[in-house]
Amino acid sequence: MRYWLMKSEPDEVSFDDVLAAPDKTVAWFGVRNYQARNFMRDQMQPGDGVLFYHSSCAVPGVAGIARVVGTPYADASQFDPGSHYHDPKATPENPRWISVDVQAVAQGRYLPLTALRGEPALEDMVLLQKGSRLSVSPVTPGQWKRILAMAGLD
DNA sequence: GCCAACGTTGGC
């Protein structure tokens, strides 16, 4: 059981969108960074906890709690020439990018990035490191507990 | 829209 923070642009997929989806589950696709992909491919397991983070928006921050359901699979958008996420070097025989299904679990208080930065217990979060822009990053159990408490979900 | 920081590409 591990914990992750996953960034989504709410204009694309917001936490409310996930809550409104069938089974409260959406496919997380479009990761095109090797380090993020490797986390998903090598370490993610069904049941892992996910902090659903809104990025590139007016108030970036943690919008809700989710979980990984099922195991990773090939991201279909890499094979679609019409997709923004198309990768000409990927083939179904040799996929390069993967998706995972994510299910909304709980929505607490919205936690703006500024609130996370103001929390000494979170200063080592990958998200908060200078220059960090990984769309999928690990969260420690201590950080997870702290953030759930801040959101009123403990 | 700016820009710092990082990742990727491609010539050599």
Add this chain to the structure above:
DNA sequence: GCCAACGTTGGC
């Protein structure tokens, strides 16, 4: 394998 140029991310 180096590294300059370019593209992208993402907060502000």
